[in-house]
Amino acid sequence: MIDSQQASAALDDINDVVRRVRQSRIYQTASLIIIMWGLLVFLGYIANYTWPPLGYAIWIVTDLVGIAGSIGIAAFSGVGPGAGAFAIRLLMAFVLFIAFGIFCSVVLGHFGPRQMLVFWPIFTMLFYALAGLWFGYAFIVIALGTSALIVIGYFYAGPALLLWMAVVHGGGLVVGGLWMRRI
Amino acid sequence: MAELDEIIHQPLRLRIMAALNALPVSTGLEFARLKKLTGATDGNLGAHIETLAKAGYVAVDKAFVGKKPQTTVTATAAGRGAFARHVATLQQIIAGKQP
Incomplete structure (x- = not known):
């Protein structure tokens, strides 16, 4: 038989493994969603660069496909009990976040195309960073790394900003998602 | 008085x-991921999985994904029950209800 100290150490060990498994499952699902968004926005930037007048339509389609794909991946990944209610709360938080972004960028800010181009990616990266406080440091690393590169492009990429965004935003998400799957 | 499960009690097992118990029922973990999550080495993990499989606590499924062999380990109903009893016994020991 073991004493209470050894029993307590065994339970701590169990809790540590359970925490790792939960984080791993979150990373496995989230990384797929992040990679998908990376590919989508990469194509979006390239399409926007190729057909500038269709910019708004391109991004509406990109976002709708992305949202549908995210819901599909989350549903297909299989989640534990209580995860459905949690996913709805997360979705509501995201909707509020986006509503605030629209209020800032359109109503208050009257951003031009260049500002708009960098505002939304950085704003969504802020959501990733906040999520990282609960779900793991990988989200924060991806958010901060991608945002820093976007800001550099805003100041220095000049007319090639759309191409820069395709590489650092789209490519950054794909690389970040692949990295997340390995940790 | 409940007894600790000697098969499960070994630290790596x-x-x-x-x-495996942290996953939904019938969901398994691939060998490489299990190795990472438990901090085990290849040989060590294989040997302990075999012990658990012989006790009927885990099911081992070997398949090919493309050309790569993939081993998936899943907790059985018996394994989940034994683990739950083991954890309950640990909690009783901490609460002082066990010697």
Whole structure:
């Protein structure tokens, strides 16, 4: 038989493994969603660069496909009990976040195309960073790394900003998602 | 008086069962991921999984994904029950209800 100290150490060990498994499952699902968004926005930037007048339509389609794909991946990944209610709360938080972004960028800010181009990616990266406080440091690393590169492009990429965004935003998400799957 | 499960009590087997038990029923973990999550080495993990499989606590499924062999380990109903009893016994020991 073991004493209470050894029993307590065994339970701590169990809790540590359970925490790792939960984080791993979150990373496995989230990384797929992040990679998908990376590919989508990469194509979006390239399409926007190729057909500038269709910019708004391109991004509406990109976002709708992305949202549908995210819901599909989350549903297909299989989640534990209580995860459905949690996913709805997360979705509501995201909707509020986006509503605030629209209020800032359109109503208050009257951003031009260049500002708009960098505002939304950085704003969504802020959501990733906040999520990282609960779900793991990988989200924060991806958010901060991608945002820093976007800001550099805003100041220095000049007319090639759309191409820069395709590489650092789209490519950054794909690389970040692949990295997340390995940790 | 409840007894600790001697098969599960070994530290690495405890971690293996904790990892598998944290998944939804019938969901397994691929060998490489299990190795990472438990901090085990290849040979070590294989030997302990075999012990758990012989006790009927885990099911081992070997398949090919493309040309790569993939081993998936899943906790059985018996394994989940034994793990739950083991954890309950640990909690009783901490609460002072066991010697």
